Amino acid sequence: MDTLTHPSPPVALSADGRERLVVVGNGMAALRTLEELFARAPGRHAVTVFGAEPRVNYNRIMLSPLLAGEKRFDDIVLNGHDWYDAHGVTLHAGDPVVAIDRAARVVVSRAGRRVPYDRLLLATGSDPVIIPVPGSALPGVVTFRDVDDVDRMLAAAASGGSAVVIGGGLLGLEAANGLMRQGMDVTVLHLMPTLMERQLDESAGHLLQAELERRGLTVITRADTAAILGSDRVEGVRLKDGREIPCSLVVMAVGIRPGTMLARDAGLTVERGVVVDDLMATSDPAIVAVGECVQHRNTCYGLVAPLWEMAKVAADRLAGRECAGYTGSVTATKLKVTGIDLYSAGDFAPAKDRQDIVFRDAARGVYKRLVLKDDRLIGAVLYGETGDGPWYFQLLKDGTDVSGLRDTLAFGQAYAAMAEGGAGANPRNAVASLSDEAEICGCNGVCKGTIVKAIGEKGLTSLEEVRTHTKASASCGSCTGLVEQLLKATLGDGYEAATAAKPICGCTHHTHDDVRRLIAAMGLKSIPAVLQALEWRTADGCHVCRPALNYYLLTAWPGEYVDDSRSRFVNERMHANIQKDGTYSVVPRMWGGLTSAKELRAIADVVDKFAIPTVKVTGGQRIDLLGVKKDDLPAVWADLNAAGMVSGHAYAKGLRTVKTCVGTEWCRFGTQDSTGLGVKLERMTWGSWTPHKVKLGVSGCPRNCAEATIKDLGVICVDSGYELHVGGNGGIKVRACDLLVKVATEGEVLEYTGAYMQLYREEARYLERTAPWLERVGLDHIKARLVDDPEGRKALNARFLFSQSFSQDDPWAARASGGVDRHEFAPLAEVG
Amino acid sequence: MDQMITWTPVGRVEDIPVQGARVVRTALGDLAVFRTVTDEIFALEDRCPHKGGPLSQGIVHGGRVTCPLHNWVIDLATGEAVAPDHGCAGHIPVRVRDGVVEIAFRHA
Ligand code: SRM
Ligand SMILES: Cc1cc2nc3c(=O)[nH]c(=O)nc-3n(C[C@H](O)[C@H](O)[C@H](O)COP(=O)(O)OP(=O)(O)OC[C@H]3O[C@@H](n4cnc5c(N)ncnc54)[C@H](O)[C@@H]3O)c2cc1C
Ligand code: SF4
Ligand code: FES
Numbered sequence: 001m002d003t004l005t006h007p008s009p010p011v012a013l014s015a016d017g018r019e020r021l022v023v024v025g026n027g028m029a030a031l032r033t034l035e036e037l038f039a040r041a042p043g044r045h046a047v048t049v050f051g052a053e054p055r056v057n058y059n060r061i062m063l064s065p066l067l068a069g070e071k072r073f074d075d076i077v078l079n080g081h082d083w084y085d086a087h088g089v090t091l092h093a094g095d096p097v098v099a100i101d102r103a104a105r106v107v108v109s110r111a112g113r114r115v116p117y118d119r120l121l122l123a124t125g126s127d128p129v130i131i132p133v134p135g136s137a138l139p140g141v142v143t144f145r146d147v148d149d150v151d152r153m154l155a156a157a158a159s160g161g162s163a164v165v166i167g168g169g170l171l172g173l174e175a176a177n178g179l180m181r182q183g184m185d186v187t188v189l190h191l192m193p194t195l196m197e198r199q200l201d202e203s204a205g206h207l208l209q210a211e212l213e214r215r216g217l218t219v220i221t222r223a224d225t226a227a228i229l230g231s232d233r234v235e236g237v238r239l240k241d242g243r244e245i246p247c248s249l250v251v252m253a254v255g256i257r258p259g260t261m262l263a264r265d266a267g268l269t270v271e272r273g274v275v276v277d278d279l280m281a282t283s284d285p286a287i288v289a290v291g292e293c294v295q296h297r298n299t300c301y302g303l304v305a306p307l308w309e310m311a312k313v314a315a316d317r318l319a320g321r322e323c324a325g326y327t328g329s330v331t332a333t334k335l336k337v338t339g340i341d342l343y344s345a346g347d348f349a350p351a352k353d354r355q356d357i358v359f360r361d362a363a364r365g366v367y368k369r370l371v372l373k374d375d376r377l378i379g380a381v382l383y384g385e386t387g388d389g390p391w392y393f394q395l396l397k398d399g400t401d402v403s404g405l406r407d408t409l410a411f412g413q414a415y416a417a418m419a420e421g422g423a424g425a426n427p428r429n430a431v432a433s434l435s436d437e438a439e440i441c442g443c444n445g446v447c448k449g450t451i452v453k454a455i456g457e458k459g460l461t462s463l464e465e466v467r468t469h470t471k472a473s474a475s476c477g478s479c480t481g482l483v484e485q486l487l488k489a490t491l492g493d494g495y496e497a498a499t500a501a502k503p504i505c506g507c508t509h510h511t512h513d514d515v516r517r518l519i520a521a522m523g524l525k526s527i528p529a530v531l532q533a534l535e536w537r538t539a540d541g542c543h544v545c546r547p548a549l550n551y552y553l554l555t556a557w558p559g560e561y562v563d564d565s566r567s568r569f570v571n572e573r574m575h576a577n578i579q580k581d582g583t584y585s586v587v588p589r590m591w592g593g594l595t596s597a598k599e600l601r602a603i604a605d606v607v608d609k610f611a612i613p614t615v616k617v618t619g620g621q622r623i624d625l626l627g628v629k630k631d632d633l634p635a636v637w638a639d640l641n642a643a644g645m646v647s648g649h650a651y652a653k654g655l656r657t658v659k660t661c662v663g664t665e666w667c668r669f670g671t672q673d674s675t676g677l678g679v680k681l682e683r684m685t686w687g688s689w690t691p692h693k694v695k696l697g698v699s700g701c702p703r704n705c706a707e708a709t710i711k712d713l714g715v716i717c718v719d720s721g722y723e724l725h726v727g728g729n730g731g732i733k734v735r736a737c738d739l740l741v742k743v744a745t746e747g748e749v750l751e752y753t754g755a756y757m758q759l760y761r762e763e764a765r766y767l768e769r770t771a772p773w774l775e776r777v778g779l780d781h782i783k784a785r786l787v788d789d790p791e792g793r794k795a796l797n798a799r800f801l802f803s804q805s806f807s808q809d810d811p812w813a814a815r816a817s818g819g820v821d822r823h824e825f826a827p828l829a830e831v832g
Numbered sequence: 833m834d835q836m837i838t839w840t841p842v843g844r845v846e847d848i849p850v851q852g853a854r855v856v857r858t859a860l861g862d863l864a865v866f867r868t869v870t871d872e873i874f875a876l877e878d879r880c881p882h883k884g885g886p887l888s889q890g891i892v893h894g895g896r897v898t899c900p901l902h903n904w905v906i907d908l909a910t911g912e913a914v915a916p917d918h919g920c921a922g923h924i925p926v927r928v929r930d931g932v933v934e935i936a937f938r939h940a
Contacts, residue, residue: 539894546891566849566851823849827854
C-alpha cells in the first residue's frame with residue numbers, strides 16, 4: 001500500500017510540553033477524530049474544543065427519533081461530560097470561534113477567549129439552506145439541524161395545528177414523520193416529481209409516497225414555493241401555482257451547505273467546501289479539516305460514513321503516523337422512519353451501458369432494483385425489505401464481479417450462498433462470510449473487524465457489552481440482529497443472548513423494553529397497530545408475544561385500551577385455573593385471610609349444589625374449589641357473588657393474596673393491626689394487572705408469622721411504625737426481601753405500596769417477578785424512585801390509583817350476570 | 833367396510849371468535865373448531881397429543897394453536913405438533929357453506 005508522509009509544520013509546545021490542539025466544532029466528525037487520536041497517541045495533545053451548541057457531542061442523525069419522541073436526549077449523547085474530563089479535554093460549549101489568526105496561531109471566540117494552537121482541527125459541519133422567498137425570516141420558520149431546532153419544533157407541535165415541510169428528501173421526510181408523530185397535520189412540499197429523487201428511483205419514490213400518505217401525511221410534488229405568508233409569524237405557504245396552505249410552522253429542509261465562513265475569512269482555500277488533500281490538510285499545513293465542511297477530490301459529503309474514514313486519516317496525521325490517506329467514500333442511505341424499510345446506495349441513473357435487475361412483490365410491498373455495469377453492482381434501491389442492504393453495499397464497494405450470481409442476486413445473500421454450495425441458508429454463516437471491513441453499524445461506523453476484535457480482546461459476551469465498547473447497534477438499533485449473529489459466530493456455543501437484548505420471541509427483533517417504549521412514543525393503541533408499526537414477522541404474533549403486548553398496552557393506556565381476551569392465557573380468559581383434566585378451580589377472595597360463617601356457608605352450598613369434588617385450604621390463606629366443570633363456572637360464580645364474594649384472581653398476572661397474621665387485635669405480641677392493614681392493602685390493590693403475579697404480606701411483629709419477607713412486598717409492623725420489605729418470593733428460587741424503608745403511618749404504607757406496584761408495572765418486563773426485576777435494576781434504583789423522590793412517589797401512586805379505577809370490577813360478576821364472554825362457557829353445538 | 837361421510841352443520845362462522853375456538857360435543861368426545869385471524873376455519877379433536885389438554889382453550893396464532901397446559905404448538909391444518917414436539921391431534925375435515933360451518937362425520 002502506498003503511504004503518505006507528513007509535511008510537519010514547526011511546533012511550539014505548550015507549557016507542559018504537549019502540543020496544543022484546538023478543535024473548532026463539537027460535532028460528530030470532530031469528536032470521532034479525537035477518539036481516534038486518543039487511541040493512537042494518548043496524552044500527546046493538550047486539547048481545547050469550541051462548540052457553537054451549548055451541549056456535549058451527540059449523535060446528530062438521531063435527531064429524527066428525538067423529534068418523533070422515540071429517544072430522549074440522554075439516549076443520543078455520544079460523549080458525555082465524563083468523557084471530556086477523562087481525556088483532559090477543555091470544552092467551551094456555547095461559544096463559537098469567530099476568527100482564526102493564522103499568523104499568530106490563535107483562535108478568537110465570541111465570548112472573547114483567545115486560545116493559541118500548534119494544530120487546529122476544523123470541523124464546523126454544514127449549515128441548512130434557507131430559500132430566500134418572501135417571509136423566510138418570519139418566526140415559525142425553522143430548519144432541522146440541531147437540538148435547538150428540535151426543541152423549536154416540539155414547542156410548536158405542543159400547540160397542535162398544521163406544519164408544512166419544504167423538501168421531500170431524507171431530512172424533510174424524517175422531520176415530517178416526527179411532527180406527525182407529535183400530533184401535527186403535516187404537508188410535505190417537494191419540488192421534484194418523486195420523493196427522495198437523489199436516493200430513490202421513481203418506483204421506490206412512489207411506493208414511499210403511498211405509504212407516507214397512508215400514514216396520514218399530505219405530499220405535494222412539483223410544488224414550487226413562492227412565499228411564506230404571515231405578518232408577525234407564519235400563517236401559511238403560497239405555491240407558485242397560487243395554492244395556499246395554512247400552517248403555523250414551516251420547516252425548511254431543502255439542503256445543506258458546507259460551513260466555510262470561518263475558513264474563508266481566515267484565508268484558507270475554499271471552493272464549495274474547505275479544500276483538503278488526501279491527508280485532510282487544508283491549504284495551511286497546521287490546519288486539518290474533517291466532516292461535512294470539507295471538499296475532498298471535488299466532493300462534499302452529507303452523511304456520516306465518510307467522516308468515520310476522514311477521522312482516521314486526520315488522527316493519523318495529528319499523531320504523526322504514516323497512513324494510506326483518504327481516497328473518498330461510497331455512501332448508502334437508510335430512511336429512519338420506524339416501520340418503513342428503505343435503503344439505497346450508489347448510482348442508479350439510467351444509462352445505455354447499464355442493466356437493471358428489478359424484483360417486485362406487490363403483496364408484500366417489496367421492491368428491489370439493482371443496477372449493474374460491466375458485471376459489477378453500481379447501484380441498489382431496496383424498499384420494503386432491506387436486510388440485504390449491507391451485502392449489496394459490500395459487493396458494490398468491493399467492485400465484485402457478480403456475473404456468477406446474477407440469476408439470484410435479487411433474492412439476497414442467503415440465497416446466493418445457498419446456491420453456491422450449502423453454507424448460506426444459515427444466517428450465522430452469512431455474517432461469518434462478510435469481510436472484516438464490512439460495515440455492520442451504519443449509524444456509528446463500526447465494521448465487522450472492530451466488533452470481532454472487541455469481543456475477543458475485551459471478553460465481551462453480551463449485546464449490551466458490545467454496545468458499550470464499540471457503539472455498534474447503540475443508535476437506531478436496526479443492526480441488532482447482525483451484531484447478535486456476530487456474537488454467536490465469534491463465541492459459538494459460549495454465547496447466550498442476554499435477556500436484556502433478546503427479542504420478545506421469534507416474531508420480532510424488538511426487545512421487551514423497546515416495544516414498551518415505542519408503544520408509548522408512537523402512540524400505538526392496539527395489538528394490530530403494534531404488529532404493523534413495529535414490523536412483526538408473523539400475521540398475528542404468537543402465544544409468547546401477544547400476552548406481553550396486551551399487558552404493555554394495558555399499562556400504557558389505562559381506561560382507553562380494551563383488553564384483548566384472545567391474547568390471554570386460558571386462566572386469565574376464563575378467570576379460573578385450568579386443571580390437568582380440563583376442569584377448573586375456583587378461588588374466591590378472602591380479604592386479608594378473613595372469612596365469615598356466611599361466606600363459609602355459601603361455599604359449602606356451592607360445593608353441594610355443583611358436586612365439586614375437592615375443597616382445599618390454599619397456601620395463600622383462602623379456599624380452593626377444585627374440579628369445577630367449565631359449563632358450571634358462571635353459575636358457581638353467581639352463587640358466590642350473591643354471598644358477597646368476588647374473584648380471588650388465583651390465576652392472574654396481577655395481585656393474588658395479601659397474607660396477614662392476627663396482629664394487635666388478638667396476639668399478645670402484636671404491635672399494629674396487621675390484619676386490618678392487610679385488608680386495606682388488598683382492597684387497594686386487587687384487580688390490578690402486573691407483569692407477573694404479586695403477593696403481599698403483613699406481619700404484626702418481627703416474629704413474622706405471615707412470612708412477609710418472602711413476598712413481593714412485605715410489611716413488618718414494629719412499635720414505632722412499619723418496615724417495608726421488597727423483592728421477595730417463595731417459588732422456584734427463594735429470595736428474601738430487601739428492606740426498602742421504614743415509615744410511621746398506615747397512610748405511608750399505602751402510598752409506598754401503590755407507588756411500588758406502579759413502578760413494577762411500568763418497568764418490569766412481562767413475566768418478570770419483582771425479585772428478578774429488583775436484581776436487574778438494583779435496590780438503589782428503586783430507593784431513588786420511591787424513597788429519595790417523594791414527588792415521584794406520589795405521582796407513581798396517583799398513576800396506580802388512576803389505572804385501578806378501571807380495573808376493580810369483579811370479572812366473575814361480569815360473566816355470571818353481565819353476559820360477558822358467554823361463548824366461552826357453552827359448546828357451539830352438540831351432535832351425534 | 834364402507835365409510836360414509838356426512839357434512840353436519842354446527843353453527844355459523846361468526847359464532848366462533850376470531851383467533852379463538854368453540855367446542856362441539858359429540859358422542860365420541862369433544863371437537864374444537866378454530867377460527868384464525870384470516871377467518872380460516874379448522875377442526876381438531878379437542879385433545880392435545882401430549883397429555884390431553886383442551887386445545888379449544890389455547891391461544892390461536894397464525895394457523896396454529898398453543899395448548900393451554902404445557903405450551904405444545906399444534907398446526908391447525910394437520911393436527912401435527914410443531915417440532916421439537918411429536919404427535920398428532922386428530923384432524924377433522926371442515927367446510928364453510930353460506931357462512932355455516934360444517935363438519936365431516938364418519939359413519940360405519
Ligand atoms: C392453589 C395453590 C396451592 C395450594 O393448594 O395451596 C397454588 C397452586 C398453583 N400454583 Fe402456586 N399455589 C398456591 C400458592 C403458592 C405459594 C404460597 C403462597 O402464595 O404463599 C407459592 C410460593 C410463594 C411465591 O409465589 O412466592 C407458589 C408458587 C408458585 C409458582 C412459583 C412462582 C415463582 O416465582 O417461582 C408457580 C409457577 C408460576 O407462577 O409460574 C405457581 C403456580 C401455581 C399454579 C397456578 C400452577 C398452574 O399454572 O396451573 C397452581 C394452580 C392450582 C390451581 O388450579 O388452583 N405457584 N404458589 C396456592 C394458591 C394460593 C392462593 O390462594 O392464591
Ligand atoms: C436530522 C438529521 C438526520 C440525519 N440523518 C443521517 C443519517 O441517517 N445517516 C447519515 O449518514 N447522516 C445523517 N445526517 C447527517 C449527519 O448528521 C452529518 O453528516 C454529520 O453530523 C456531520 O458531522 P460534522 O461533524 O461534519 O458536522 P456536525 O455534526 O454538524 O458538527 C459540527 C458542529 O460544529 C459546530 N460549529 C459550527 N461552526 C462553529 C464555530 N465557528 N465554532 C464552534 N463550533 C462551530 C456546529 O454547531 C456543530 O455542532 C443527518 C443529519 C441531520 C441534521
Ligand atoms: S407446588 Fe406444583 S403441584 Fe403443587 S400446586 Fe404448586 S404447581 Fe401445582
Ligand atoms: S397437554 Fe397439551 S402441551 Fe401438555
